[in-house]
Amino acid sequence: MKRNTKEAILLAALHLFADKGYDGVSVRDIAEAVGIRQSSLYKHYESKQDIFDHILIQMEVQYQQMTQEVRAPQGDMAAVASAYERITTEELKAIARGMFFYWTESDYASQFRKMLMIEQYKSEAKSRLYHEYLTEGPLKYMTELFRLLIERECFIQEDEAFLALEFYAPIFFLMNKYDSGAKRDVLITQLDQHIEHFADHYRKD
Template sequence: MAKRPTKEIILEKALKLFADKGYDGVTVRDIAAEVGIRQSSLYKHYISKQEIFDTLVDTMQSRFMDASATFQLPSGEIREIAQEYAKDSTDILKKISSEIFHFYLKDPYASQFRKMLSIEKYKSKEIDRIYREVYIDTAISNQAQIFEEMIKQGYMRKADPKIMALQFFAPIFLLLNRYDGIAEKEAEAIEILGKHIEQFDKIYREGGNKMKIAIIYATKYGCTKKCVEILKSYLQSDVKVFSAKNSKIDVSQYDTILIGGSVYMGKIQKEITRFCKHNLKQLLKKRVGLFVCCYTPNGINGFFETLFPLELLNHAFYVTCIGGEMNYDKMNFLYRRLFQSLKKIDGFNEGFTEPKILEEEIKALAEKSLK
């Protein structure tokens, strides 16, 4: 086994001594004795006790950054981060909070570092500043920015984002102090933490500006799925996407239901037809939008009546065709040969326009859905 660097051992022993006795209660001689080297040898690695302390602070920040990479924290522009936090309801907040809680509670370095700062912050203004920056100010400031953006995007009801961040973090910090030293009760602490996050979410998100939207679709060659992804990107709300083949979709959980599929040989997928008929009673109580991927332009009389139940059509707030694509590679042999033969006919290409996805229609559907 490779020998550990002396500098690393010095930091480890110094942190433990500082956490037990406080910064002022420890001398360089004490640290050297704990490491098992002479005081003069220690000075070859660190010129003073203050440099050891400063290195501990830098190391702690570095360790947290390394740990954060495993937490899979949302990254990117603040708008994208807010959307990432919002899309999975409380799931992502629970996951990240529990992992950070676990890190500070059970990581030996992080636990002793917090204990050291807790002791020394009353004796030194600089240490008090570091303590506030590491455990309070940075966390609240960053979370307040995220909450502010989530409010702007309609995911949370209007409130003071700084107060929201304070209300969010205060119980977490209290739990960390309550369970410090009894790591075997971590599961109990995580359960309480999860309930706190659920209640926080209920206070600030349920009944607010957030609209719960479900998109139910069926696809044959993949075009409808591609359109659904575009549609979802325009919907700045709580959106869940389901395949119509899923027989366990609970439409009662959503405010708006968007239903669509592709038209093949004049018919929409049977799973869409089955879904509409099976859930018709519930759908008539919801805001419903209907869309199809096909080459038939909007405005053709009687076209949509062949695809959806008439009662649902009359109830829908928006019904549209969003275009489509010719995926020749995925067509069956006969259909592909038919198009290849047609394209060889003189004059066919002059009257034939390659179909395309109508993104403006998808955007219009999204805008209507959010009203």
């Protein structure tokens, strides 16, 4: 086969998990979706759990690639805070748009997000993943970032956890509106307006 069979298996499994849930999908279902025999699939992955584990590995790789592509600040938190200290509102809007498109339009990331939204109610382990990727994880990261930016006097004195929630909650809401079929251009306009409003209200000149 010309395509990478290992990657094709992961993507097919991810689509099925997002549609039917992890427990509703068999290894045979995945093999049929890829167009290979079940025995051939086992040459690449030992089990359905092995496939899921490799989906997580691939997700980490793709997420890191995305952050580089949208030019999000890299490094430890001190380096990230230093970069955001100098960033313009227009640059911040571009980063936010890039991440929004990634979670809503990237085939891999959007299906991963939908899968976790389903699985959070069925599995304690997958619920932890959901919160790590989409709720508590981002909020924890942003809370620490805003703490450093407040210390550097880039932002007004405010509770850093509140700022993290104030920044992230509308973005999370807009992603869910995207899933329900809201118009893309309207959502992007609202995203830009949110970033501008947040910067105007909390960022020091």
